[in-house]
Amino acid sequence: MIVQQSLFQTLVALVGSLASVTCALLYFRRVRLERPAIGTFNGRDIVMIAFFIIVLPILYLLLPDVVLTGFLVVTFTSALYIALSPLIPARVMWVGIVALLVANIWITETLLGTKAGWQLYWSLTSIAVLIAAVGVSNLYVQGGMRLGHIAWFALFLAGYDAFFSMVIPLTPKLADAFEGRPLDPSIGFTIGLYNANIGLGDLLIYCLFAVAAYKGFGRRGAIAAFVIITIFGAIIPGMVPVLITRFVRQGVGIVVPAQTFFGPVAFATYFWLRSFAPERNMQQWFATQDALGSPVVRVRRPVRTRPALASAAR
Amino acid sequence: MRNHPSLRVALFALLLGVLVACGAKTAPHITGPNVVVMTTGTFMTDHITIAAGDKLIFVNDADTAARHILAIGTNGDLHSQAGAPNFGGAAGVNVGQGAAWTSPAWTTVGTYHITCTIHPMMNLTVTVRPAIQPTATPKSTLLAPLWPLAVGGSRAGLTKLFGGKHTLTGVIPNFKGDTEKLPRHRLDMNLA
Numbered sequence: 001m002i003v004q005q006s007l008f009q010t011l012v013a014l015v016g017s018l019a020s021v022t023c024a025l026l027y028f029r030r031v032r033l034e035r036p037a038i039g040t041f042n043g044r045d046i047v048m049i050a051f052f053i054i055v056l057p058i059l060y061l062l063l064p065d066v067v068l069t070g071f072l073v074v075t076f077t078s079a080l081y082i083a084l085s086p087l088i089p090a091r092v093m094w095v096g097i098v099a100l101l102v103a104n105i106w107i108t109e110t111l112l113g114t115k116a117g118w119q120l121y122w123s124l125t126s127i128a129v130l131i132a133a134v135g136v137s138n139l140y141v142q143g144g145m146r147l148g149h150i151a152w153f154a155l156f157l158a159g160y161d162a163f164f165s166m167v168i169p170l171t172p173k174l175a176d177a178f179e180g181r182p183l184d185p186s187i188g189f190t191i192g193l194y195n196a197n198i199g200l201g202d203l204l205i206y207c208l209f210a211v212a213a214y215k216g217f218g219r220r221g222a223i224a225a226f227v228i229i230t231i232f233g234a235i236i237p238g239m240v241p242v243l244i245t246r247f248v249r250q251g252v253g254i255v256v257p258a259q260t261f262f263g264p265v266a267f268a269t270y271f272w273l274r275s276f277a278p279e280r281n282m283q284q285w286f287a288t289q290d291a292l293g294s295p296v297v298r299v300r301r302p303v304r305t306r307p308a309l310a311s312a313a314r
Numbered sequence: 315m316r317n318h319p320s321l322r323v324a325l326f327a328l329l330l331g332v333l334v335a336c337g338a339k340t341a342p343h344i345t346g347p348n349v350v351v352m353t354t355g356t357f358m359t360d361h362i363t364i365a366a367g368d369k370l371i372f373v374n375d376a377d378t379a380a381r382h383i384l385a386i387g388t389n390g391d392l393h394s395q396a397g398a399p400n401f402g403g404a405a406g407v408n409v410g411q412g413a414a415w416t417s418p419a420w421t422t423v424g425t426y427h428i429t430c431t432i433h434p435m436m437n438l439t440v441t442v443r444p445a446i447q448p449t450a451t452p453k454s455t456l457l458a459p460l461w462p463l464a465v466g467g468s469r470a471g472l473t474k475l476f477g478g479k480h481t482l483t484g485v486i487p488n489f490k491g492d493t494e495k496l497p498r499h500r501l502d503m504n505l506a
Contacts, residue, residue, distance in 0.1 A: 109405065118431060179381065179432050
């Protein structure tokens with residue numbers, strides 16, 4: 001039974017992570033996001049993100065259901081807006097976002113007593129999470145986050161994930177708490193007795209690493225990212241319960257601290273890539289793309305004209 | 315306007331306190347023969363027998379963060395069964411952390427299966443047996459403490475309790491309402 005569950009977990013993690021990373025890379029090649037007016041990412045920003053990563057799960061566990069759902073709706077709305085606004089006209093985008101989130105909540109309340117309902121729920125949730133991971137990772141990398149930042153961050157998460165899974169079981173509790181609630185921040189699926197998912201946090205790190213590696217080191221960076229995400233981000237965390245029964249919780253499924261396996265390898269890969277060439281920054285990337293004449297999509301902002309000026313112009 | 319860092323810290327602490335207070339969950343202390351306790355991914359028993367007309371109380375352990383969505387069926391999937399009580403249909407019954415839910419009465423004799431759609435390996439079998447009402451009851455509750463003695467003792471004792479000839483053919487609960495404490499087969503006797 002553990003072998004089958006592990007195989008299913010590996011399959012879901014592979015499909016989820018590789019689909020997210022591929023979409024994030026394609027998005028990065030084609031879409032220019034508007035940089036937020038907060039300057040360039042630096043080490044202090046990474047420390048702030050780490051602080052929130054520690055505090056937010058505790059808050060999630062304490063928040064009442066309604067407040068948590070409201071919080072998730074706001075978070076997903078922002079992430080979907082960031083990702084979709086350059087691609088879709090505003091009116092269509094807002095209708096789509098509202099429909100996706102409302103459908104998710106409605107299905108959670110009305111159909112989760114059936115397997116088909118769960119499959120529909122996971123399909124909609126996975127779409128929302130994939131778009132969110134693509135948009136937010138691009139916002140960070142296009143905002144100036146470098147592979148060096150992400151490598152250190154992944155190393156921090158390796159320790160964090162191990163500690164909060166095996167010493168203080170916060171991560172398994174959080175995974176339990178999200179199940180059966182609207183907008184579980186995971187890509188997942190269920191078939192028969194098996195139920196597997198991979199969290200938005202893991203997907204974000206994979207997308208960040210792949211996009212930053214591609215930006216910083218070109219094709220070599222992207223290939224290296226794909227290889228380590230496949231092996232250390234999906235296959236090993238998915239299959240490790242076969243060897244380490246500690247991660248198997250009877251009747252509940254498996255919660256594996258994936259970053260514990262991915263983080264150190266990501267850190268080493270960064271230094272390996274840096275041994276070939278210095279990391280490109282965003283300006284250098286833009287210059288390369290302009291030289292190649294690559295087409296890009298930019299955020300569309302409606303141009304507003306004052307009525308008086310408009311009539312004077314006629 | 316001047317900055318008041320201490321005021322901001324206090325407001326943040328207040329907000330945090332309110333959130334924590336809102337989120338505090340307490341464990342229901344429910345015990346009894348028809349109570350099914352659920353932990354993170356298991357029913358604490360995989361089989362329970364109840365009498366027709368009884369209700370089941372499902373209690374979700376407050377020490378876990380998991381919720382359960384209960385449905386009539388097996389292996390995490392809904393399979394309707396004729397005679398089973400309403401478990402919320404396609405929505406199932408959502409039992410949150412530390413919460414309890416009392417099922418409608420199980421009125422039809424038979425064997426039923428309950429599962430959790432979040433944790434497909436959670437399966438519970440419910441056997442509903444006929445409810446047999448006693449055809450006689452003690453005259454006075456003052457004699458209640460003597461009842462087990464009478465049953466285990468002489469016919470004369472029982473005759474005295476009931477004030478005449480009676481036929482006992484069914485299950486009689488003891489006076490605490492706990493049928494488990496008195497073996498039922500001992501009561502299945504004809505006193506006539």
